[in-house]
Amino acid sequence: MAEEVKEPVMSQNFIHDFIDEDIAPGGQYAGMTVHTRFPPEPNGYLHIGHAKAIFVDFGTAAKYHGICNLRMDDTNPTKEDVEFVDAIEEDIRWLGYDWAEFRYASDYFEDMYQFAVELIRKGLAYVCELSAEEMSANRGDINTPAVSPYRDRPIEESLDLFARMRAGEFPDGAMTLRAKIDLASGNFNMRDPAIYRIKHMSHHRTGDKWCIYPMYDFAHPLEDALEGITHSLCTLEFESHRPLYDWVVDNVSIPYHRPRQIEFARLGIDHTVMSKRKLRQLVEQGYVSGWDDPRMPTICGLRRRGYTPTAIRSFSEQIGVAKADSTVEYSFLEHCLRADLDDTARRVMAVIRPVKLVIENYPEGESETFEIENHPKHPEMGTHTVTFSRELWVEAEDFLPEPVPKYKRLYPGGPECRLKGAYLIRCTGYETDEAGNVTQINAQYDPDSRGGDPADGRKVKGATLHWVDARTALTAEVRLYENLFSDPAPDAGGKDFLECLNPNSLEVLTDCKLEASLAEAAAPASFQFMRQGYFCVDSRDSRPGAPVFNRSVSLKDSFKK
Numbered sequence: 196m197a198e199e200v201k202e203p204v205m206s207q208n209f210i211h212d213f214i215d216e217d218i219a220p221g222g223q224y225a226g227m228t229v230h231t232r233f234p235p236e237p238n239g240y241l242h243i244g245h246a247k248a249i250f251v252d253f254g255t256a257a258k259y260h261g262i263c264n265l266r267m268d269d270t271n272p273t274k275e276d277v278e279f280v281d282a283i284e285e286d287i288r289w290l291g292y293d294w295a296e297f298r299y300a301s302d303y304f305e306d307m308y309q310f311a312v313e314l315i316r317k318g319l320a321y322v323c324e325l326s327a328e329e330m331s332a333n334r335g336d337i338n339t340p341a342v343s344p345y346r347d348r349p350i351e352e353s354l355d356l357f358a359r360m361r362a363g364e365f366p367d368g369a370m371t372l373r374a375k376i377d378l379a380s381g382n383f384n385m386r387d388p389a390i391y392r393i394k395h396m397s398h399h400r401t402g403d404k405w406c407i408y409p410m411y412d413f414a415h416p417l418e419d420a421l422e423g424i425t426h427s428l429c430t431l432e433f434e435s436h437r438p439l440y441d442w443v444v445d446n447v448s449i450p451y452h453r454p455r456q457i458e459f460a461r462l463g464i465d466h467t468v469m470s471k472r473k474l475r476q477l478v479e480q481g482y483v484s485g486w487d488d489p490r491m492p493t494i495c496g497l498r499r500r501g502y503t504p505t506a507i508r509s510f511s512e513q514i515g516v517a518k519a520d521s522t523v524e525y526s527f528l529e530h531c532l533r534a535d536l537d538d539t540a541r542r543v544m545a546v547i548r549p550v551k552l553v554i555e556n557y558p559e560g561e562s563e564t565f566e567i568e569n570h571p572k573h574p575e576m577g578t579h580t581v582t583f584s585r586e587l588w589v590e591a592e593d594f595l596p597e598p599v600p601k602y603k604r605l606y607p608g609g610p611e612c613r614l615k616g617a618y619l620i621r622c623t624g625y626e627t628d629e630a631g632n633v634t635q636i637n638a639q640y641d642p643d644s645r646g647g648d649p650a651d652g653r654k655v656k657g658a659t660l661h662w663v664d665a666r667t668a669l670t671a672e673v674r675l676y677e678n679l680f681s682d683p684a685p686d687a688g689g690k691d692f693l694e695c696l697n698p699n700s701l702e703v704l705t706d707c708k709l710e711a712s713l714a715e716a717a718a719p720a721s722f723q724f725m726r727q728g729y730f731c732v733d734s735r736d737s738r739p740g741a742p743v744f745n746r747s748v749s750l751k752d753s754f755k756k
């Protein structure tokens with residue numbers, strides 16, 4: 196289902212400046228192919244923040260005619276799942292990227308174990324029996340070094356204990372393997388970090404083969420080095436881990452070059468949360484209908500909402516790659532989608548809050564057809580046929596019994612209005628039910644204005660309105676969305692993000708009237724409902740005969756440059 200993606204050229208950024216230096220003659224990777232990787236942990240679905248990382252990893256490789264691996268970072272056995280692995284692959288492909296090699300970090304468990312043994316043999320790692328609490332109590336502070344009473348235990352003893360850790364002789368948390376680096380380091384990540392821990396837990400790929408698992412800071416550099424990665428691009432929180440990254444690769448005998456870790460800013464977007472833990476909570480506690488709920492910032496949610504790969508890639512390009520964290524406005528993401536759909540989406544008519552319009556002087560039982568352009572700026576996109584008859588649906592908000600100042604739409608005695616592509620009409624009256632709700636608008640049309648223009652060239656003072664023929668209309672459900680969170684920063688400070696949810700983030704309209712040409716529409720098709728916004732067929736709930744549409748984005752651009 197890969198769509199054609201318009202490739203934005205990835206602009207030069209500070210990462211590329213480093214790479215230029217590295218591959219230049221005399222540089223550390225002179226003559227080598229630039230090789231990056233995208234390393235998601237398969238414990239959730241990818242979100243728009245990951246899309247940025249994907250853009251940076253794959254886009255950078257492409258810029259240098261290099262390659263990028265996809266690697267499932269599955270060193271942590273607790274929450275990983277095949278469902279997520281499959282979804283991650285699908286999302287990356289959908290975004291329009293392809294990887295050189297598909298790997299799992301768990302493929303390297305045996306290598307990692309052997310490298311750990313090598314470190315012990317070299318006197319660079321030891322088995323420590325402090326519990327997690329004791330270890331953090333003994334971390335020291337800026338002025339005081341950390342302490343471990345096990346640091347100087349004989350190499351043979353550590354080798355023996357580590358082998359027995361692997362053999363399953365000890366319970367979870369009883370001991371760890373620690374790198375022997377510097378207990379007094381100003382960088383706390385270097386104060387003899389744990390590199391292996393005991394965890395009696397099945398792994399989604401290795402099953403019960405292992406009960407010890409490597410820590411991220413030990414595993415990640417090894418994975419990169421074993422795959423021949425040249426540039427390991429990651430987010431800023433890993434900056435202070437870089438000395439450890441380098442230490443690991445430099446102290447084991449890997450017959451490869453050392454990859455260069457370069458950090459860039461994480462993407463944050465207002466009115467949403469991005470942490471997988473929080474997204475999972477929204478799903479599991481039923482605040483949304485699933486990971487692909489169209490309000491979610493996940494790739495599958497955005498896809499179901501009607502986002503296109505082109506829009507997401509263009510967003511990723513335009514937000515840029517910087518060294519300082521910042522928050523991007525959600526309205527900018529919408530702006531990027533609107534720009535893409537404005538260019539590609541077919542224009543159709545749909546009335547989402549319908550009221551009947553009866554044209555009193557139009558002959559009963561008759562009908563005719565009109566050709567409506569598919570795109571005002573792209574005549575090559577052609578036209579489509581709509582039917583017209585005496586009874587139409589129009590938008591309830593296009594009528595007022597009593598006009599307000601400057602109101603140019605329908606009201607009794609009001610100005611002549613244009614029914615898009617059809618005829619000029621004038622409102623003559625209306626009917627209400629007992630509660631006073633408008634149930635019908637009456638109008639007269641000018642038979643000489645076929646196509647929407649008056650024969651005598653008089654000026655049309657009213658608005659152009661969209662409409663749908665009541666005889667052929669398709670009844671559909673339309674879902675309107677707003678931000679999932681009304682608070683712009685649900686993640687900030689000590690807030691409970693669940694308290695920040697927007698109670699009006701979903702509005703379901705069940706009796707919308709769509710022009711008949713939409714009967715054949717199937718996901719992932721997107722349309723502009725004239726005067727309303729961009730809508731797509733819901734990929735999960737839409738059925739032939741019972742269509743469901745999602746509003747992807749409204750027409751009004753609230754993004755201010």
Ligand code: ATP
Pocket residue numbers: 233234235236237243244245247248268428429430460461462463469470471472
């Ligand atoms: P979380 O904390 O939500 O679980 P994570 O960073 O642990 O996110 P991973 O699956 O490990 O998620 O992420 C894979 C890659 O995507 C990493 O290189 C990570 O730096 C990057 N990434 C994750 N979130 C963002 C973000 N918001 N902006 C940019 N890159 C991100």
Ligand code: MG
Pocket residue numbers: 236
């Ligand atoms: Mg992670």
